[in-house]
Amino acid sequence: MAATKYTYTEQKDTRSGFGDGLLEVAKKNENVVGLCADLTGSLKMGDFQKEFPERFYQTGIAEANMMGLAAGMTIGGKIPYTGTFANFSTGRVYDQIRQSIAYSEKNVKICASHAGLTLGEDGATHQILEDIGMMRMLPNMTVINPCDYNQTKAATIAIADHHGPVYLRFGRPKVPIFTSADQPFEIGKAIKMIEGSDVTIFATGHLVWEAVEAEAILREKGISVELINIHTIKPIDAEAIIASAKKTGCVVTAEEHQKNGGLGDAVANVLAENLPTPQQYVAVDDQFGESGKPAELMTKYGLDAQHIVIAAEKAIERKK
Amino acid sequence: MASQANIQELEKVASQVRRDIVRMVHAVQSGHPGGSLGCTDFMVALYFHVLKHDKSFNPDGKNEDLFFLSNGHISPVWYSVLAHAGYFEVSELATFRKINSRLQGHPTPEEGLPGIRVASGSLGQGLSVALGAAQTKKLNKDNSLVFALLGDGELQEGQVWEAAMYAAHHNVDNIIATIDLNGQQIDGSTKQVMDLKDIKAKWQAFGWDVIESDGNNMDEIVKCLEHAKSLTGKGKPIVNLMKTEMGAGVDFMMGSHKWHGIAPSDEQLADALDQLEETIGDY
Known part of the structure; x- marks a missing residue:
């Protein structure tokens, strides 16, 4: 096989890009808050939680409430990042997102890990393959699916500066890092x-x-x-x-x-x-x-x- | 404390709001008069006596008390109260549920109506939103309060109990939630449809400070809300279990679930308006 035009020296999960990006953007922007429904480790939100305990909200296994909380937290200027698996970030809470976030034009960042088949062994209950469709049908919603660790990190940081609801989708497995660490991330720009x-x-x-x-x-x-x-x-x-x-x-x-x-x-x-x-x-x-x-x-x-x-x-x- | 004169003033406003509700619903032959009439005294007490709020309306609501209506179908009472409180012209009430109106069937901020911060209508979501806003107030070192109103039928939604559990766990003590206990829902009484059993025990078991009130007695509802405010800041969320009569103020609408979501005929409107004094002017 011919050589690929992009190469890599390291593989890393995109969810770690999210976790590292969240920590970085939280340092820069004091309005960033994080919510997680009992998946802090899986979402790589632990460093954020440790660094900013007063801005981290554990919601327990209650995703519907988490989406409502996030919508409410925007009132007064906070920028909530919610964290759970993609399945529980979308299908489980579609109506909460639709009414309290999208229709209400709330500045919530719905951050969804373990999307798609690459979640692997847990099987179809958790392998959501419909989330992009559900989210892109919602008026006011921005839908982002970055390709590697660096791009996920850049996207996580960039969405704080975009006012409006965002669905940010990433995954579990380690995959090649082949985009640059210092890339600018422009929403909507291929x-x-x-x-x-x-x-x-x-x-x-x-x-x-x-x-x-x-x-x-x-x-x-x-x-x-x-x-x-x-x-x-x-x-x-x-x-x-x-x-x-x-x-x-x-x-x-x-x-x-x-x-x-x-x-x-x-x-x-x-x-x-x-x-x-x-x-x-x-x-x-x-x-x-x-x-x-x-x-x-x-x-x-x-x-x-x-x-x-x-x-x-x-x-x-x-x-x- | 509210003086007797204050109470009489509030009752006057409530009478006008009730006239608005039946007229709005009659005009478009749709909407929800029953719950709106039942919650009129509470809403008037809240906006004209209890809330520290700014009618110039800042969506971020910093340093003012916030109110969230979870049972969004009782929008007529909210719209009328907001209009009389000065958020928008009273004449705009005539556009309720009509095309190109800011007064949507269920409340929304999308059309830019002052006073509304989040959409509601799909039930069970408002308490979560209110708790989020309450926690942001804490982060912002903002000592003002958050109020929410929920229907009793709405307590059948699971999300309400997710929120209830969360509030006590996180010691959200700057929220006062009120439950409109009118005992009715679309298909019949709450007892018949899905018995809520011992609501007080449920909220207590979830870790809330529970108070009870008669929501159709202005003097009592004012005192109750003032008492509720005195309970804030003590580590526990506060819930006000408020008994009301669906359709309160219009005799033929009272005591039945029938008037949850139907509009009066011309004759019924006339009958209703005969029972409700015009006090501060019809729209």
Whole structure:
């Protein structure tokens, strides 16, 4: 295999990016407060809790109350970051988020770990694959799914300066750190990772690294790939999507989420209305996950680099 | 302390608010008159005597008392009280539930109506929000208080008890929650639908300081709220179990769940208005 255009020396979980980012932003901004529903260790909120005990609120296993508390804490200027698993951050509390946070335009940062299949062995009860869809349907909501430790840390810090509700999604497993430690994080701005001309891969979250590997495989086959990291799924960077689709003529979307409602649909919305373009989805196809090792699950459910390669070849085929 | 003259003034305002409620609901033939009428005395006492509040309205509410209405369907009483308290023109009450109005069926800050800080309507969420606001006040070293009103049927929502447990655990003692115990909900009496059993024992068991009151006696509700304020700052959250009569002030609306969410006819409106004195002017 040809060398990937991005390399790494260390692997780390994106949730640690959140935990470290939270500590850093809390040092800079005294209005940042944290809430956690009995998952402080899993969310990596322990350092924040230790450093700022008076700004940390343990809610117990009561996520609905946590969302309401967070909404109320914004009244008087606080910036609450809630922490629990992605499943309990969205599906369990959809109505609380909808009424008390999104409709009420409250400045709450919903920080969600263990999203998707890579949660692994705990199985489908915890492997939420519908969260991006639920959150991007809500008016006023911003939806962010960074790709590695550094980007998650940068996003965690950046969202404090954005006034309004944010859903920040990250995960459990250790994954390559391949973006820079000092990157600026601009909400809503897609990042062109690799310039190419035959096909565009729009990837988000853990699938960005898979796409980096897929690009190397496709390059060896003589295919020129443009890779764009869509860390912000809402508001989506329509301009970047249209410009790249215009150049390459076909696209692949790659995400650790259901095909329904996620990044793929967000990109399809943009292209259908502006520039109808052949598109292949790399996503979970209307199924629940199961127990297993993260890498095994990503292969079984069609979310790895090999599946991105197949999708890219299909997309190119459809151009003809 | 409220003088006898103060009480009479408050009762006058309450009569006007009750007229507004039945007129608003009649005008659009929708809305919730029963609970609104039942909570009128409490809401008037709160806004015209108890709350330290600023009608120029700052959404952040720093250094003023805050009020959260969890049972958002009784929006007519809140809107009327806010208007008479000076948050917006009384004439705007005529837009209630109509297209392009700031007075939505259930309250929301989204349309920019002064006095509203969070949306409510989907039940069970307001106590959590109020507790969050109360904790922010503590962080901000702001000694003002947070008030919340919940319906009794609403206590069937699990989130209320999550919030109740949280408040006592975290010693949130700058909150006064009031439960409107009218014993009615949409499908019938609370006893029939889902018996709340010993509510006082439940709140006590959750670690709250419990007081009880008659919510349709202005003198008593004022005294009760003043007493509740004296209990704040002692390490425990405070709940006021307030007995009211759904439909209070309009004889044919009282004593039944029937008037939870229906509007009076033209004849019924006339009958209701005959029972309610116009005191500080109809909108």
